[in-house]
Amino acid sequence: MSNPNSATIEDVARLAEVSIATVSRAIHSPEKVAKSTRQKVNQAIAITGYTTNALARNLRLGRSNMILVIAPDIGDPNFSSILVGLENEARARGYGILIGHTQNDAQLGLEYLKFINSNQAAGLILFTGVLPYGHQDMVANLPPSVGVFEPVFNGGIPYVGVDDVAGARKAVDLLLSQGHRRIAFIGDARNRLASRRRRQGYSEGMDAAGVPESQRIILDGDGTVESGRLALEQLFMRDTLPTAMMCVNDLTAVGVITGLSARGYSVPADFSVTGFDDVPQAGFLSPPLTTIRQPRSAIGKKAMTLLFDLLANTEGAETEILLVPDLVVRESVGPPRPQ
Amino acid sequence: MSNPNSATIEDVARLAEVSIATVSRAIHSPEKVAKSTRQKVNQAIAITGYTTNALARNLRLGRSNMILVIAPDIGDPNFSSILVGLENEARARGYGILIGHTQNDAQLGLEYLKFINSNQAAGLILFTGVLPYGHQDMVANLPPSVGVFEPVFNGGIPYVGVDDVAGARKAVDLLLSQGHRRIAFIGDARNRLASRRRRQGYSEGMDAAGVPESQRIILDGDGTVESGRLALEQLFMRDTLPTAMMCVNDLTAVGVITGLSARGYSVPADFSVTGFDDVPQAGFLSPPLTTIRQPRSAIGKKAMTLLFDLLANTEGAETEILLVPDLVVRESVGPPRPQ
């Protein structure tokens, strides 16, 4: 063990002059042991500096006190903020969290699966795209699991995500309230579910405002800065330009804004732009980006809570929890330039 | 256990019609078992889907296959990039990584210490300020540990950090090469070691360039955006202004740049500014910040490598490894405005 001279329950028992069973009881069900004995035991624990060997305990109990969290990329700031919520919640319950990242490598995903089978994880938090498809048979063998952001295995696993529709609706409503009517939506063909939902929020907002289909423009990028720039080029090849661009995420918005200033336009004087996510850079762009903030820490907290519900009941908990994100108003939105 | 119906070594033995000892051998020292037996065992393993129960294995072996990484703040992007290096290196050796964060709460630090004593961690990676001071007696009971960024426990633990002197030297040399002579250094009174070293790099550069002491200005902030702004105000109360501000970190630089543009000055036309760290926002500021990039992933990799050296030898490995950071030239530095 890491600490070869650490005291065992036996050392404590010897010192307290009781049996190891009594020591164990004194720790886990103090009410079952006489007050005087309890005191002796506690004293012995203090003297020896005894701490339970979690390895042995978990083996005996047939469970682990670790939650494995697997994400595509640990380095992603998006991920690390969620991690905070996850960790706090887990620690509060005496669980530790183990992390892994797949770097979009299916092989790695499988490795973690093996890891899980080695009984080192009591539960699983799975981020988008983290498990290899085509292994749906493994669901049956998975410990209680919760997805983050998107359903895993076609909904076989409950998940906590963001209410993209409501978030997008906030963005489009802001634009509409500023007087915009011709609002372009630039989506992300890769991240299909989120993109579709955000686009739905856009459509619902436009519907509610009575903007005819003919004034709507919908493009698809792939969620990168570059694709934002590209989408902008496509926009400029059209007869009529929108007055605002609603982007599926912040990176796309960065591309759009960059492209716009390269063409000599100013945001928001000439065009308004919104993002989605509120990445760390968002507040430092010029202009600072008006966007929708992912409730990251809350997502982490909620996901872990849900996981513990699962761990407790074997019964069905909720299968989809959507958190409503907030609008962050900065400076990339203004009224449309009068024609 | 998480997977109640998972096969044990006994299931495999029964199916292969051998003893559990043979199964264990077939796995860990195949050369000691007859080829035909080996095949039977492998087949049985495949059929049962057996994976070693790491809990039992580690208990028996008296060690763990987890490395505990404790940082003040998991959410810090600075931290998460290092995590990538740590995780990759650990996984390559069959270790998992457990994370914890103290949020600068000494009590939490102690909790993790207890965790360590429960034999769940084979080794420790400690970030700056993560362990409560005044508990130096605990060093003796710690498993092999490596510090990141700064020495822990007054050097009792080897660490991997950044060569702040060399990094700062790169920044000041750039400034000097552009023709600046009156360069202010804005330090960080809180982060004393790093600040002192960066300041030393500044001084060495100024010495080498033959800039007299009288032309040097040294201020101390606390490493925040706000303190950068404050330092700037102090600067403007002086008789002679510097032509460049070398900041102890990027956040300070943000404050300086913000203050400068609030006063109507332009960077780098009127003043040049450098940062240190290369935070994610650095490239998105206006102007994009010229700074020193922390070799984060390399730090993580190196720290984990060092830890495994420690785990292998009990003998003394290196006690201080300093990685040299790179200069990232963006747009916040130019020649001084002709007077």
Next chain:
DNA sequence: TTGTATGCGTTATCAT
């Protein structure tokens, strides 16, 4: 209220 004894799944020692 307390103690004895068993087993969790491994690995390793010692026989055979």
Next chain:
DNA sequence: ATGATAACGCATACAA
């Protein structure tokens, strides 16, 4: 080359 068995440290069923 293989098997029987002890031990890792703990929690609990059962006995006292």
